Amino acid sequence: MNKIINDLMDNKWWQEFAVVAFSFTIYTLKNDWMFISSLGSIMLGVLFYIILYVHAQFNRFIFLPILFKKHKPLIYIFLTIIGIFIFSVLLNKLMTLNMFSQCQLYQNSHQRSFSFQFASVSGTLVCILSPIIVFKFYRIYKEQTDKIILYNQMQVNSLRTQLNPHFLFNTFNTLYGISLQFPERTSDLIMKVSHLMRYQTESTNKQFVCLENELDFINSYVQLEKERVAMRCDIAYNCEIDKANAYKISPMLLIAFIENAFKHGTCAIEKCFVHINISVKSGLLHLNVVNSVPKESKVVSTNIGLKNTIARLKLTYGEDYTLNIKNDPKTYNVDLKIQLKMGKNEGS
Template sequence: MLKKSLKNTIILNIGAFVLVLILELLSGWMMVDRYDTPFSFFLWGLKYAFNIMAAIWINHFILIPCFFDKKRYFIYGLLLIGSIFFVAYLEAYTKNNWSGVTKTFLFHFYTTGTGMAAFFLRRNMIIQRENAEKEKLQIEMELNYLKEQVNPHFLFNSLNSIYSLSRQQSPETPDLVMQLSELLRYQIESSKKDIVLLKEELEFIENYLLLEEKRLSKRCTIEFLIEGDLLGLKISPMLLIPFVENAVKHGAQSTNEQSTIDISASIKNTTLHFCVVNSKPSMVSISKRKGLGLENVKRRLKLLYPNSHVLKIEDTEEKYHVNLSIDLLVSKL
């Protein structure tokens, strides 16, 4: 990386030197007849180009890193003016020609200022690119961590469901174990991907609800409705399931009363509208309902769909209502 950076710096400065040389030769082209040979004219342009770049190089490679970047601005200013004056003096002082020195000083002051503007512009672009890369890396690391948290959380809830059925000695338990294995297979495969088909994700939710519906028997009515054309739309895996899990956990699972869970997924153009409504038991311990699953998915939504999702949660005495809208084509995936 260091060798590549050094190589780029050398190439950039050689290119800048050649550009300044060309500009000097073009600007003095009208005076080419004053020189004995074209070669002597070229040497004149080469000398001026070197003097211009010398002031710029002293500033870029010595003064800025040693004084400006260390916030020693006063010393930096003095040394910058001094170095420009020194270059101008060497270039123009002949026979006490202070007028020529002054003009040359002002010219070099202008070219050095232009070089500084180009230097800081380039450095700012590099810093912005590095910060963008760091931010992207940080988001990827955080998303991977959040995705890893989803796996044990979902497995824990699913095993609880199977455990409840096994205690009831339900004859459906072996079939449900196989169904759970299919759900886990999808989860493991999808966790390796950044995006999956929305159709597959909704099918996963449907199979999960079928498992929960058998476990909850007749004391919970579950409705799952899908409307609209999926159109090959894609979504981050395991993004919607925490809302469904919480509807089961804090609704039907927390009471022996009759309960309902209504879930709908409608697609309009490229926007997914996902709605989860579950009834709340009449008597239940007070809970702020801030489990790992919901906090996890809220964070993932902010990272993946920062400006293209709207999440509204309404908690009333009788119902808990989650309404999520996501434009699936606008994301950081």
């Protein structure tokens, strides 16, 4: 049923057919076609409708552009009235022909009057133009919506493109720091970094990924950072999900906040910490990241990752997220809530 409705709304030929069916049905009901018993009466009735339909199409292609393209409503109204008058005279003249004398349609005196023809032409015009205009505005709205979606997706892809080398740069900095302190563990850590890079590469062209895959990626990154700073930093990572494999999320969306916490929260020698809590209940993801802020930091930050991530949040989730960031003298607190989409399938 939904497919039929979508085809009707998107296909111009289906729309034309629907308009004809709707207007012809109204036309037959108005003229009591159920009392017709001869083929000749039916053919004359169809001819009468065709004239009404031609008038509506004439208005549609000749007069409507004056209203929509030239924005001259008064001229359109004037020409429409003239057109209705001319076609009403034409139909009224047809009523005087011999072929209508034996027709079972239009036998009443009021049906042969000019006022009845004027009302028929006007009513049919409204019945035909109204759905046509509705379909026209629907197509215009859909085209504009599709353009906005395409533009937003292009922006998201652009932001991801900028974010990927940023993440890669930070990850190799982490690997470099570990290799200086624990060179014997470098080979294992390279494999972990390889897994991170593989996920990043595979998820780049996808709009959404399974939430568990994204959280596994985050967990691997946290474990990598623990290898580097766990001896001198308090690191806590907790994650709770109410339903397994039930949600999907835009890939590489949360990592920038966690990266930022490790970058700035672990640069001090003493009393540094990074606390990460992720929970998902009834589709609402809640990310809370708190890290210590050193009195003097030598870390230079461009905030590219955070800026791009916030821009992606706006483009991808619109009003379905809230983000609060508190930057106190001693702590930096990120509190993010996202209403996730359902479904475990990964989209391209």
